[in-house]
Amino acid sequence: MSEQNQGWSRRNFLTSTAASTMSVALLDRAAGAAPADEPKADPRSPVSLSLNVNGSTRRVALDARTTLLDALREHIGLTGSKKGCDHGQCGACTVMVDGKRVLSCLTLAAAAQGREVTTIEGLASADGTLHPMQQAFIDHDAFQCGYCTPGQIMSAVACVKEGHANSESEIREYMSGNLCRCACYPNIVDAITGAKPKMKEA
Amino acid sequence: MQPFVYSRAEDAAAALRNGNASLPSAVESANQYLAGGTTLVDLMKLNVMRPRMVVDINALEKTAAQIELGAQGLRLGALARMSAVADSADIRKNFPVIAQSLELAASAQIRNMASLGGNVLQRTRCIYFRDTSYPNCNKRTPGSGCAALEGINRMHAVLGTSRDCIATYPGDFGQALIALDAQVEVQGQDGKRAFPFAQLHRQPGASPHIETTLKEGELITAFTIPALPFAKRSLYLKIRDRSSYEFALASAAVALDLEGDKVRDVRIALGGVATVPWRAADAEARLKGKGLDDQTLTEVANAAFAGATGHGHNDFKVELGKRTLTRALKQAAAMEIPT
Ligand SMILES: Cc1cc2nc3c(=O)[nH]c(=O)nc-3n(C[C@H](O)[C@H](O)[C@H](O)COP(=O)(O)OP(=O)(O)OC[C@H]3O[C@@H](n4cnc5c(N)ncnc54)[C@H](O)[C@@H]3O)c2cc1C
Ligand code: SF4
Ligand code: FES
Ligand code: FES
Numbered sequence: 001m002s003e004q005n006q007g008w009s010r011r012n013f014l015t016s017t018a019a020s021t022m023s024v025a026l027l028d029r030a031a032g033a034a035p036a037d038e039p040k041a042d043p044r045s046p047v048s049l050s051l052n053v054n055g056s057t058r059r060v061a062l063d064a065r066t067t068l069l070d071a072l073r074e075h076i077g078l079t080g081s082k083k084g085c086d087h088g089q090c091g092a093c094t095v096m097v098d099g100k101r102v103l104s105c106l107t108l109a110a111a112a113q114g115r116e117v118t119t120i121e122g123l124a125s126a127d128g129t130l131h132p133m134q135q136a137f138i139d140h141d142a143f144q145c146g147y148c149t150p151g152q153i154m155s156a157v158a159c160v161k162e163g164h165a166n167s168e169s170e171i172r173e174y175m176s177g178n179l180c181r182c183a184c185y186p187n188i189v190d191a192i193t194g195a196k197p198k199m200k201e202a
Numbered sequence: 203m204q205p206f207v208y209s210r211a212e213d214a215a216a217a218l219r220n221g222n223a224s225l226p227s228a229v230e231s232a233n234q235y236l237a238g239g240t241t242l243v244d245l246m247k248l249n250v251m252r253p254r255m256v257v258d259i260n261a262l263e264k265t266a267a268q269i270e271l272g273a274q275g276l277r278l279g280a281l282a283r284m285s286a287v288a289d290s291a292d293i294r295k296n297f298p299v300i301a302q303s304l305e306l307a308a309s310a311q312i313r314n315m316a317s318l319g320g321n322v323l324q325r326t327r328c329i330y331f332r333d334t335s336y337p338n339c340n341k342r343t344p345g346s347g348c349a350a351l352e353g354i355n356r357m358h359a360v361l362g363t364s365r366d367c368i369a370t371y372p373g374d375f376g377q378a379l380i381a382l383d384a385q386v387e388v389q390g391q392d393g394k395r396a397f398p399f400a401q402l403h404r405q406p407g408a409s410p411h412i413e414t415t416l417k418e419g420e421l422i423t424a425f426t427i428p429a430l431p432f433a434k435r436s437l438y439l440k441i442r443d444r445s446s447y448e449f450a451l452a453s454a455a456v457a458l459d460l461e462g463d464k465v466r467d468v469r470i471a472l473g474g475v476a477t478v479p480w481r482a483a484d485a486e487a488r489l490k491g492k493g494l495d496d497q498t499l500t501e502v503a504n505a506a507f508a509g510a511t512g513h514g515h516n517d518f519k520v521e522l523g524k525r526t527l528t529r530a531l532k533q534a535a536a537m538e539i540p541t
Contacts, residue, residue, distance in 0.1 A: 043205035043254065064208040066254075067243070087244050088312060100285075100314045102503065108241045109316070110208045111258050155311065162289075164310070176446035177309020 049113050053078065054122030059111070068112045069093045071103035072119060080120035080150045084179070091178035094151040095119050101158035120150035123157070132202055133157045136195035137188075144182035152178045156192045157199070165196050204252040212261045214421060220257040223418040228360065229325070229342055229411060235259045237281065237423065238315035238411070239470065240308070241324045249334050250325075250342055259421070266423050267317075271296065275429040280319030280387075280422040284375070295540060296452075299436035299455050303378040306440045307337035309447045319422040322376050322386075322479075323400065323414065326369035326451055327357065338431050339409040340366045348410075356515035360523070361476035361507070365409030368513055369477060370449075372401065376479035377455040378438060384427045390420040399425065403478035432459035432467060434539050439471070439530040441522060450474030452523040456531035465489050477521045482506040485527070494535050499528045512516060 044137040046061040051068075053076060060075045069086075072078045072095070084092030086105045091106035093105040096118040133156050136142070143149040155178045159165050171189050180188065211217035217313075221233050232255040237260065246250040259281070267281040271292045278287060288304035289292060304313065307321075330336045330349035339348035350358055350368055359370040384399040386469055402414050416422075436457035442448040459466040468489045470482040472526035485506035492498045505523035510520045 008343075043207045047208060064206060065246075077319045086247065088240055091309065091311060093498070094311055101311050102315045103240070103311045106240050106312075108208065108239060108243060108256075108258075111239065111260065159310065162310070174310050177311045200379055 017135035028184045045163075047110055049110060051076070051117060052115065053110055053117045054119060055116075062109055064108070064110055067105055068095070068097075068107040068109045068117065071112075072117075074102060078119050078121050082147055082150055084148070084151075087098035089179075090148070090151075091155060092148050092151040094154040095179065096154060096158065099161075101155050118154075119177065120130070120154060123153065131157065131194040132162070132198035133191070136198070138192040140187045140194060142184050142187040142191040143180075144184060148180045150180060152180065152188055156188070156195070159192060160196050160199050165192055203246050203251065204254075206246075206253050206455075207256065209253045209255060209311060210261060210302050211414065212256045213265070214423065217257055217259050217262065217421055218389065218391060218419055220255065221421065224464070229332045229359040233257060233419070237317035237320040238283070238312075239320075240312050240316045241320060242486075245325060245332070246424075248332055248449075250332060255401070269293070272425075273429065276300075278318055278425045279429070281317050281523050282425055284308070284313035284316045284318065284321060285310065287318065295434065297378070297382070297436065299381065299433065299438050299457060300378045302438035303374040303455060306364045306438060307374045311362075314416075318375065318425060321361045321373060322379070322382050322422070322425075323509045324373050324414060327372045328369040329354065331369060341369060341406070341413075344409070344489070351513060354515060357451070357511045358513060359475060359477045360510040360512050360519045361403045361472070361480055361515060362407065362478055363513075364410070364477075366408055367406035367477070369406070369410070370474060371476060371480075372474075373476050374438065374450060374453060374473055374478070375441060376403070377453060377471040377473040379425060379427070380479040380481045381436075381455040381457060382427045382433060383432060383469075383524040386422060387424040387426065388416065388420045389423050390417055394423075396426070399479070400481060406477050426459045430457065433457045435460065435470075435534055437468070437530060437531065437534050437537065439526055441526050442474075452519055452526040454523075454527045456527075456534050457535045458531065463493050465492055465494065468525065470506065472523060472527065475507075475510070475519050482527075484508065489531075496529060499531060502531070503527050 047064050048061045051058045058168045062161050072081050075077055082092040084090035088103050094101050097103045097115050133153050159174045165171050168189055171192050218540045234256055236256045236258045255257045263281045266279040268279045269290050270277045276432045284304045288301050330339050331341050331489050336349045338349045339347050358368045379399045385396050386399050386402050387396045415442045438455050440450045442450055442452040450473050452475050455471040457469040468486050485502045488505045507520050
């Protein structure tokens with residue numbers, strides 16, 4: 001059965017539970033929380049934040065310990081960004097903040113306030129047309145299990161935009177922060193090489 | 203992770219108000235500045251660092267992230283990101299060793315996040331320091347002993363070690379700074395001061411948990427590197443277990459001033475092998491006025507590692523370090539210098 005046909009795909013399930021856990025209770029408790037720039041007495045009381053994700057504003061109330069990755073996945077319901085290592089060692093959680101690729105697992109959600117966050121969900125056009133890099137990953141068969149892929153694609157888009165995709169060896173060096181346990185590296189390099197001219201056209 | 207209060211400082215004064223109670227250089231400090239978070243958040247997740255308050259200093263980017271090259275030399279704001287400095291055309295041309303030490307570190311994502319100030323204060327990757335299930339780590343828990351001495355110490359230091367700690371200083375940029383006689387500018391409760399970067403880090407001695415000479419709450423604001431025309435002939439050679447996204451087993455930052463085939467002046471710093479950013483002054487003295495023949499290079503490398511002690515698994519680092527230095531010097535001599 002394809003994912004669309006299932007009443008409860010895993011993705012739907014995660015998304016809806018995340019949306020409901022970011023529930024009224026938390027938001028209510030947060031109503032009285034001090035703004036982030038004023039230290040509060042109980043460090044466990046939630047901080048209310050407004051995050052700009054893929055062009056829309058998301059209000060959440062979070063424990064200050066929450067990383068941007070957990071905020072996206074568990075509270076906002078955007079499960080595209082993946083948690084591989086949670087320690088900056090794999091790149092699966094790569095997102096853009098203010099147009100730069102960063103690791104959402106080492107970014108505190110509170111520190112992302114006032115910045116523009118872009119995740120893999122924000123890459124395709126509104127009409128559903130895939131970003132040239134997404135299409136290139138499909139065309140070049142640049143994944144197997146797909147777990148590292150959202151991070152690879154976010155990183156790849158940045159790699160081209162930064163001007164660090166001028167040769168195979170440069171791509172390999174500047175993509176080294178994204179590990180792939182399925183070892184799709186040769187095809188990932190091909191996909192980036194292929195997407196680069198199309199990103200210029202687009 | 204321990205609960206903490208997150209606070210944002212809009213300027214240095216606000217940061218100092220919040221950060222004042224604590225030594226930014228100490229693992230157990232209750233207050234920590236947050237720049238890129240790539241060391242701090244990682245170690246907080248591991249419960250190695252347990253601050254009660256995290257003071258986000260990223261708003262200082264507006265005033266403390268400049269990269270300025272003038273006749274006096276180079277000034278780098280402490281909030282400048284590793285990637286911005288590595289990509290600067292001026293730095294790549296005039297101080298290639300700085301650009302390379304940053305470019306060959308971590309990953310593109312981490313370099314976009316990490317600040318220069320946080321970079322020099324990054325903490326050792328010693329596995330026993332990072333794993334709180336080991337009770338004995340003098341750096342994490344003063345007086346508890348050192349698990350690495352009898353443990354797996356392949357990645358550990360051979361220079362500047364003590365009976366109480368043999369942890370490697372893992373950073374790369376620090377080697378470039380110490381080789382180029384950089385100064386650090388800091389701001390504290392009592393105002394501003396500047397001092398040689400070489401005095402920032404402390405060797406472990408009997409108190410490995412005190413890692414720097416920063417005073418309570420002091421904020422690093424900038425690094426200055428005096429003009430050095432011959433730094434155009436400089437490079438950073440990093441040897442590691444995989445060719446990218448890995449810490450150094452051994453590295454060398456070198457700058458050469460050649461007159462014909464004689465060395466008029468030279469700067470050497472070593473990484474991956476020492477407990478702090480390591481200037482190899484004896485090795486420099488050996489090379490001045492000489493040619494880069496094999497015999498001289500052997501003497502220079504021997505001088506650099508004269509005081510080295512291995513602890514078993516890391517014995518190989520002495521020979522690897524010598525070869526790394528030799529190769530770095532040869533490569534620097536062979537560089538074509540753009541005018
Ligand atoms: C997987 C991985 C691989 C890595 N590989 C390498 C590598 O190969 N080479 C390398 O050199 N590094 C490497 N790093 C380390 C990385 O470069 C550092 O974590 C980073 O530079 C720290 O900078 P930051 O701004 O993120 O610091 P933070 O984590 O924000 O801060 C670190 C510490 O410095 C303090 N601090 C920060 N800024 C200031 C300031 N201005 N004044 C006073 N105190 C301050 C903080 O309170 C904290 O204690 C790697 C890291 C990871 C996670
Ligand atoms: S080498 Fe230093 S950091 Fe590592 S266990 Fe020993 S005391 Fe701790
Ligand atoms: S999950 Fe962030 S780098 Fe692995
Ligand atoms: S496709 Fe499986 S980890 Fe990369």
